[in-house]
Amino acid sequence: MSKNLQEYWRKNVTFMSFLLCIWALVSYGCGIIFVEPLNAIRIGGFPLGFWFAQQGSIYVFVCLIFVYYAYMQKLDREYDVHE
Amino acid sequence: MSILAWTYIMVGLTFGIYIFIAWISRVRDTKGFYVAGGGVPPLANGMATAADWMSAASFISMAGLISFLGYAGSIYLMGWTGGYVLLALLLAPYLRKFGKYTVPDFVGDRYYSDAARFVALLCAIFVSLTYVCGQMRGVGIVFSRFLEVPVNTGVLIGMAIVFFYAGLGGMKGITWTQVAQYTVLITAYLIPAVFISMKIAGTGIPQIGLGSTVHTGQYAGQYLLDVLDKLNTDLGFTAYTQPGAKSMLDVFCITFALMVGTAGLPHVIIRFYTVPSVRAARLSAGYALLFIAILYTTAPAVAAFARYNMIDTINDKPYAEAPSWFKNWEKTGLIAWVDKNNDGIIQYRAGKPFIGKPKFVKGKTGPLGQKIVANKLTNSPNELYVDRDIMVLANPEIANLPNWVIALVAAGGLAAALSTASGLLLVIASSISHDLYYRMINRKATEKQRLLVGRIMIGIAVCIAGYFGINPPGFVAQVVAFAFGLAASSFFPIIVLGIFSARTNREGAICGMLAGIIFTAAYIIYFKFMGGTKDQWLFGISPEGIGTIGMVINFVVTYVVSSMTKAPPQEIQELVNSIRTPRGAGAAVDH
Numbered sequence: 001m002s003k004n005l006q007e008y009w010r011k012n013v014t015f016m017s018f019l020l021c022i023w024a025l026v027s028y029g030c031g032i033i034f035v036e037p038l039n040a041i042r043i044g045g046f047p048l049g050f051w052f053a054q055q056g057s058i059y060v061f062v063c064l065i066f067v068y069y070a071y072m073q074k075l076d077r078e079y080d081v082h083e
Numbered sequence: 084m085s086i087l088a089w090t091y092i093m094v095g096l097t098f099g100i101y102i103f104i105a106w107i108s109r110v111r112d113t114k115g116f117y118v119a120g121g122g123v124p125p126l127a128n129g130m131a132t133a134a135d136w137m138s139a140a141s142f143i144s145m146a147g148l149i150s151f152l153g154y155a156g157s158i159y160l161m162g163w164t165g166g167y168v169l170l171a172l173l174l175a176p177y178l179r180k181f182g183k184y185t186v187p188d189f190v191g192d193r194y195y196s197d198a199a200r201f202v203a204l205l206c207a208i209f210v211s212l213t214y215v216c217g218q219m220r221g222v223g224i225v226f227s228r229f230l231e232v233p234v235n236t237g238v239l240i241g242m243a244i245v246f247f248y249a250g251l252g253g254m255k256g257i258t259w260t261q262v263a264q265y266t267v268l269i270t271a272y273l274i275p276a277v278f279i280s281m282k283i284a285g286t287g288i289p290q291i292g293l294g295s296t297v298h299t300g301q302y303a304g305q306y307l308l309d310v311l312d313k314l315n316t317d318l319g320f321t322a323y324t325q326p327g328a329k330s331m332l333d334v335f336c337i338t339f340a341l342m343v344g345t346a347g348l349p350h351v352i353i354r355f356y357t358v359p360s361v362r363a364a365r366l367s368a369g370y371a372l373l374f375i376a377i378l379y380t381t382a383p384a385v386a387a388f389a390r391y392n393m394i395d396t397i398n399d400k401p402y403a404e405a406p407s408w409f410k411n412w413e414k415t416g417l418i419a420w421v422d423k424n425n426d427g428i429i430q431y432r433a434g435k436p437f438i439g440k441p442k443f444v445k446g447k448t449g450p451l452g453q454k455i456v457a458n459k460l461t462n463s464p465n466e467l468y469v470d471r472d473i474m475v476l477a478n479p480e481i482a483n484l485p486n487w488v489i490a491l492v493a494a495g496g497l498a499a500a501l502s503t504a505s506g507l508l509l510v511i512a513s514s515i516s517h518d519l520y521y522r523m524i525n526r527k528a529t530e531k532q533r534l535l536v537g538r539i540m541i542g543i544a545v546c547i548a549g550y551f552g553i554n555p556p557g558f559v560a561q562v563v564a565f566a567f568g569l570a571a572s573s574f575f576p577i578i579v580l581g582i583f584s585a586r587t588n589r590e591g592a593i594c595g596m597l598a599g600i601i602f603t604a605a606y607i608i609y610f611k612f613m614g615g616t617k618d619q620w621l622f623g624i625s626p627e628g629i630g631t632i633g634m635v636i637n638f639v640v641t642y643v644v645s646s647m648t649k650a651p652p653q654e655i656q657e658l659v660n661s662i663r664t665p666r667g668a669g670a671a672v673d674h
Binding site: 053 | 156157167168173293295320326334335342361368373379489565583659663667
């Protein structure tokens with residue numbers, strides 16, 4: 001693999017790992033591990049931990065995929081590997 | 084017009100559309116049959132993936148399940164959506180660039196081994212077959228409940244429809260019918276949800292209604308979730324929004340196994356081979372989850388509304404004054420009431436009212452006209468049996484919606500079951516006709532022969548699925564844990580390592596897959612079929628969550644064995660480099 005492509009791949013993996021950290025944080029962090037302390041905080045009628053588990057994590061999941069799509073569009077062009 | 088007449092119109096109309104689509108998208112070559120020619124636009128693929136993924140269980144049972152489980156139901160909500168993030172970031176773009184037709188294809192080529200291909204093939208068929216039996220049963224149940232035909236006739240009609248459009252159009256036919264089926268099922272899900280949200284929370288957006296105050300009645304002005312917490316605790320259940328009896332580690336493992344299992348399910352992965360480019364694969368994963376999220380964020384709201392409505396209108400009310408939907412569904416045996424203390428009032432409490440599903444004494448009714456249950460009673464003060472499925476099915480009646488909405492829900496349930504069934508059948512057919520017949524038995528097979536084998540395999544798979552739909556093995560519910568556990572512990576690790584670690588070799592992949600599958604299968608078989616008890620669980624992890632451990636074992640074994648054996652050949656290193664960059668994906672399909 002050329003040096004340029006190695007850099008492309010490294011950037012891809014770094015950004016992907018960052019998104020996966022958010023993925024784990026909202027679902028396993030907010031939705032499962034810290035659900036009880038977060039439930040003490042309320043947003044309107046929602047206990048926050050419960051909201052993350054049944055609503056918030058899903059919204060975040062959708063956003064993560066579109067953010068990754070947009071980032072990779074840019075990265076593909078930058079390294080001239082786009083279709 | 085009556086509900087029955089409306090249902091015949093709705094179901095007839097939607098089936099007509101599916102058959103019409105199948106006819107105009109019939110195919111003549113294997114590329115069309117396996118991957119719809121690789122020309123499906125991302126938006127359409129997103130809808131098709133959503134329909135493919137959301138089964139009869141998502142449509143009919145999930146909201147009811149959450150309704151009874153409260154917070155604990157979150158494992159399904161997060162588990163069945165979070166996998167798409169893994170799919171979009173770790174698998175879909177690279178598999179699309181690779182561009183072959185099936186999952187065993189990737190495993191076989193990347194690990195330059197027919198043994199690895201064969202193990203992957205067996206897993207793909209097993210996972211898909213266990214899954215499809217449940218779908219056929221779902222078709223039969225919707226038919227019997229709404230169209231008043233016997234379950235078996237319903238299964239046969241479902242088989243004929245699926246065989247027609249999957250056999251004729253292959254992946255192309257399936258894709259475009261799934262787009263139509265998504266439209267039908269999401270409309271059918273949202274209309275009752277919006278109305279019931281307006282009725283209870285005073286807002287037309289269920290996702291907001293879930294966090295709003297109750298609109299009318301004795302709890303008016305209080306937050307719905309607070310009311311549910313209070314009602315649940317008063318009746319002896321765990322508070323609705325709080326974690327229940329399951330240990331945190333177990334919840335963690337089950338959610339993880341469902342996520343990774345979702346990302347590893349062959350009928351989901353295969354959908355990303357149908358789009359024209361890597362860019363389209365990334366984008367369509369986003370659309371797919373968006374379309375799934377519309378239903379998955381509505382479901383917990385429906386669950387909460389249904390639970391509130393059920394307790395509010397039934398509990399501690401005289402049977403004689405029970406609403407009409409209660410008595411309608413009592414007729415179907417999905418609701419049953421035993422007046423344990425002979426006061427004529429329905430008491431709903433925690434615990435089972437009697438043992439097993441209700442069996443009624445024929446031709447006899449109680450003093451108030453209720454059906455008499457023959458089951459052995461329990462000591463629990465609970466007098467009410469409610470099947471979780473009615474939470475969605477009875478919703479339109481509970482919200483007093485017109486008959487055509489009830490008919491639409493029936494058509495939606497059928498769309499959900501048929502779309503998933505057809506996707507699964509295609510995986511079975513393409514695995515056998517492409518991976519087994521063409522790649523391993525007859526490399527010289529012509530296009531025509533391969534297409535014929537594919538169509539015959541769809542026919543055989545439909546018959547097997549139909550047989551199990553008519554004679555459901557008692558273990559259908561148990562084998563769902565199998566499907567996810569196996570997908571998580573077999574495919575996922577070796578596909579991910581195959582993309583992200585060029586050093587992973589044949590020896591590692593085969594050992595890893597076998598170790599993951601054997602461990603997971605042995606654990607599930609021991610606890611589900613050989614009488615293993617809860618106190619023997621490894622670290623307190625239930626069989627539903629053990630796929631997570633199986634996956635870790637697969638990762639570790641693959642990595643360790645790979646680093647101790649010879650590196651893969653140069654051309655595999657080049658293959659890995661090539662799938663990491665998007666350019667040139669279009670050409671890869673024609674191999």
